[in-house]
Amino acid sequence: MARITEQPRFKCALGAMQTVQSIDRVVPILHSSPGCSQKLGEGIGTSGYYSSHIFPNSNLGESDVVFGGEKKLQSTIRNALRVIDADLYVVLTGCAPEIVGDDVEEIVNKFREEGYPVVVAPTPGFKGNNYLGHEWILDSLIKQYLTKTDIKTKGLVNIWADVPIQDPFWAGNYRELENLISQLGLIPNTIFGVGRGIDNLKKIPQAEFNLLVSPWIGLGNVKLLEEKFGTPYLHYKHLPIGAVETSKFLLKIGEFAKLNKELVEKVVRDNEKEYYYYLERFANSIAENRISTKRFAIVGDAQYTLAITKFLTNDLGYIPLKQYITDDTPLKHREQIKKYFKDLNDGIEAEVIFETDGYVIQESIKNDDHYDYPVIIGSFWEKSLADSIKGLFISVAWPIRDRAVINGTFVGYTGGLSLLEDILTQQYDKQLS
Amino acid sequence: MDVNVKNSVLGTREKRLGTIITYNGTFNDLVDKTNDGSIKEAGRCFSQGSACPSLCAISGMSSIRDLLVINHGPTGCVSNAGTLADGTRLITNSLAVKTSSSSLIGTDMNENDTVFGACEALKEIVLTAYKRHKPSAIAIASSCVSGIIGEDLDSVIDDLREELPIPILPLHCEGFKSQVWASGFDIVDNAVFNELVKPPKEKRNVINVKNFSQFGRKVIDELFTKLDIKPLYIYRNVTIEELAHLSESLATVSMCETLGSYIGNALEEKYGVPYINSITPNGIVGFEAWLREIGKVVNKQSEIEEYIEEQRAIYIPKIEEVKKKLKGKKVIIGMGPGLGWDAVRLVQEFGMEIQWTALWHYDKQHDDGKAPQAVRYLSESNTKNFNMSISHIQGHELSNILNKYNPDIFITRHPGASTFAVKQGIPTYFMANEYIMFGYKHTLQFANSLVDRITNRSFVRNLSKNTKLPYKEWWFEQENDLFQGKKEI
Numbered sequence: 077m078a079r080i081t082e083q084p085r086f087k088c089a090l091g092a093m094q095t096v097q098s099i100d101r102v103v104p105i106l107h108s109s110p111g112c113s114q115k116l117g118e119g120i121g122t123s124g125y126y127s128s129h130i131f132p133n134s135n136l137g138e139s140d141v142v143f144g145g146e147k148k149l150q151s152t153i154r155n156a157l158r159v160i161d162a163d164l165y166v167v168l169t170g171c172a173p174e175i176v177g178d179d180v181e182e183i184v185n186k187f188r189e190e191g192y193p194v195v196v197a198p199t200p201g202f203k204g205n206n207y208l209g210h211e212w213i214l215d216s217l218i219k220q221y222l223t224k225t226d227i228k229t230k231g232l233v234n235i236w237a238d239v240p241i242q243d244p245f246w247a248g249n250y251r252e253l254e255n256l257i258s259q260l261g262l263i264p265n266t267i268f269g270v271g272r273g274i275d276n277l278k279k280i281p282q283a284e285f286n287l288l289v290s291p292w293i294g295l296g297n298v299k300l301l302e303e304k305f306g307t308p309y310l311h312y313k314h315l316p317i318g319a320v321e322t323s324k325f326l327l328k329i330g331e332f333a334k335l336n337k338e339l340v341e342k343v344v345r346d347n348e349k350e351y352y353y354y355l356e357r358f359a360n361s362i363a364e365n366r367i368s369t370k371r372f373a374i375v376g377d378a379q380y381t382l383a384i385t386k387f388l389t390n391d392l393g394y395i396p397l398k399q400y401i402t403d404d405t406p407l408k409h410r411e412q413i414k415k416y417f418k419d420l421n422d423g424i425e426a427e428v429i430f431e432t433d434g435y436v437i438q439e440s441i442k443n444d445d446h447y448d449y450p451v452i453i454g455s456f457w458e459k460s461l462a463d464s465i466k467g468l469f470i471s472v473a474w475p476i477r478d479r480a481v482i483n484g485t486f487v488g489y490t491g492g493l494s495l496l497e498d499i500l501t502q503q504y505d506k507q508l509s
Numbered sequence: 510m511d512v513n514v515k516n517s518v519l520g521t522r523e524k525r526l527g528t529i530i531t532y533n534g535t536f537n538d539l540v541d542k543t544n545d546g547s548i549k550e551a552g553r554c555f556s557q558g559s560a561c562p563s564l565c566a567i568s569g570m571s572s573i574r575d576l577l578v579i580n581h582g583p584t585g586c587v588s589n590a591g592t593l594a595d596g597t598r599l600i601t602n603s604l605a606v607k608t609s610s611s612s613l614i615g616t617d618m619n620e621n622d623t624v625f626g627a628c629e630a631l632k633e634i635v636l637t638a639y640k641r642h643k644p645s646a647i648a649i650a651s652s653c654v655s656g657i658i659g660e661d662l663d664s665v666i667d668d669l670r671e672e673l674p675i676p677i678l679p680l681h682c683e684g685f686k687s688q689v690w691a692s693g694f695d696i697v698d699n700a701v702f703n704e705l706v707k708p709p710k711e712k713r714n715v716i717n718v719k720n721f722s723q724f725g726r727k728v729i730d731e732l733f734t735k736l737d738i739k740p741l742y743i744y745r746n747v748t749i750e751e752l753a754h755l756s757e758s759l760a761t762v763s764m765c766e767t768l769g770s771y772i773g774n775a776l777e778e779k780y781g782v783p784y785i786n787s788i789t790p791n792g793i794v795g796f797e798a799w800l801r802e803i804g805k806v807v808n809k810q811s812e813i814e815e816y817i818e819e820q821r822a823i824y825i826p827k828i829e830e831v832k833k834k835l836k837g838k839k840v841i842i843g844m845g846p847g848l849g850w851d852a853v854r855l856v857q858e859f860g861m862e863i864q865w866t867a868l869w870h871y872d873k874q875h876d877d878g879k880a881p882q883a884v885r886y887l888s889e890s891n892t893k894n895f896n897m898s899i900s901h902i903q904g905h906e907l908s909n910i911l912n913k914y915n916p917d918i919f920i921t922r923h924p925g926a927s928t929f930a931v932k933q934g935i936p937t938y939f940m941a942n943e944y945i946m947f948g949y950k951h952t953l954q955f956a957n958s959l960v961d962r963i964t965n966r967s968f969v970r971n972l973s974k975n976t977k978l979p980y981k982e983w984w985f986e987q988e989n990d991l992f993q994g995k996k997e998i
Binding site (some may be wrong): 077081082084087089090091106109112118123126130133135151155156161172202205206432455456475 | 611616654924
């Protein structure tokens, strides 16, 4: 049933057009009303090779919602194939044609039968948000584009983590995950970001295993890959941030992939050595600037809320206030996710609230017991709240309007230092103002 | 227009103003075909993402300071809530005005709702939102989904009017309803005019200033203070109480002809508030014509002449200096018609050569039944003919045109349109707000900005060398209007 959405923190399923946009040379074709692409194009770093005014779009009008828009879609696809330089065309459906009942699948299948690289993913806005839309699109690619192979490449690992652009740090995160996997001597395979694209997409069935780094998004995809190609998967529950969590991450992968233990431990040791060199140099800054052992609240999707809770608690020694998960996590995953927040150092447990209504979240944060100014990590919507309670504020979640993220990342050893840098910078800024 | 017929559902621009989104030819041909009545919408058999009336309706309405918009639709329809809140915050912070952090709330319609309807849930959401924020008015905006499944928003609004002590406004702005997103501006005007504007009790020393942002507010504030008049900027940051008095103002001006047509003419027709009858105050010619028209209406001609003389002395010599550097430079313009026609006029004032003008839509007439002022000015002043298209922000057409002509500069104004040119190594000026060409001072800044962009092309050159356009080579061998006027090619 309809419910109040104040301060939206996700888009609708069609918003996952940005997932398609983030695979090199793969273009979404929207079968939707004319305004969807611009509205859903909101975000950081969205111009790219294709962008919302480049995406072919059937721009449905009044007569199309009465008489159907199938003809319009046919000519949009046919001409997109002539005009747009792409390796793969992904037709996405919006609300209007789904309610009206256009037979989009049949149209797309015909193009595929004629040999054109076209797939379809139903993504009407009323069926779910862009986190789900992301999964549905990946499912469509797996089912309609990938083919089973007998070739398996030893050490090849498909990495699945963030929802591109919805997570403003997606580009840097995927690169850092690749970097970590490479350090273990494995071969990372991702489909998002610079130069990855169609070749990597085609390699997916050859992988030795799938690595899912996410609390719940993508779980359906790796299960489908297992079912379709027999590829096992490792479900790692969150992005690793900072030394403690990244070392656990590397050891876990080493164990799963049955890698030489000594080699993995050496990688961990070398990284930790460097990490703690910096931490040692800034130990005074942390201890003497009122940013040690702070309380914190995170408002974000399950991925970030969990990952940063782990980092701040297990690495920096902070104390969690209530934590807020805004991605409308499906009910079946919630109990499990709550458990992840109970697995923290020194017997600490964090209370998690699943809430999509920003008003409720902010009232709750205001009333939580932060006695001293806390660290608030969230989206643009939390900025004025943080100001009003004099908290240190760091934006990590969509919508972000106060910082640029090009290829920055909080993932890994260096990512942890970046997040620490941000916290320190906020503190210095506070002292100046 | 018939302002005495109160109707919550306003006809689209296509129906009211004969607006088209597809054309290819020249300025003179467009005007001739308008005059002989032969111009009509031709359509395209290939299109790219454009924009919808909901976008314009909701952004305009939600910018009213103490009004809350509830958009009855799936959550993607309110994806721009953050951007809108930020835009309002820029103004309210600069004025030190307190506002609620929420100006736009969605109802997150889901699959069940498409089957069973969600009017009851909508009502509950409105009541909750009212309790939370105590706005002075609430507008309920439709969406594609609520429109297609036939949600009876007018009945919901009737019920809510019984329960809440504030005006409840309908905003019938389904995205599929019009291909002309500017239809959304009129939907806001219609709702404000019908539901909020009260009949006049007394005349006030105020001029209504219709605009998007308020970036030119300093110049207008200073000028109006000299004339002893107060500006009332609509709609960003205006209050419901202030809107009630729009009918008592001395006049209405609009910074963009596309934006002001409906409310300006409605106030004139029903309440006799003159809608300033001049081209918009962009560039020197426009600014002076506009000032003199205001002078006439408020009977301050001599003060206006003094102001013009004083300002001319400061700015004209500097503008003349910069013009020397712009003379003969080749320009392509791609933007909406409101400021687009003004840009056409202004670059000609600068002595630049127009290679092509692509406007997103074309209104054959505005709500006074006459052709847009800017078009009349251009045809009456025997402007040199130029190539043009009505292009509905179609990237493939723009990229093709830019590729063919390779101008010295591309001037545009719509999020995302700059990449059509910068990736071809073409210096681009993005008109971020409607005051960029306003008055002497901004005209000078604008001219300098163009010169700077033409002078250092490093960024666009580097970018174009290292990126590729998203179109196949084949496309650049075709005419830009290949898909226009056809069902199939």
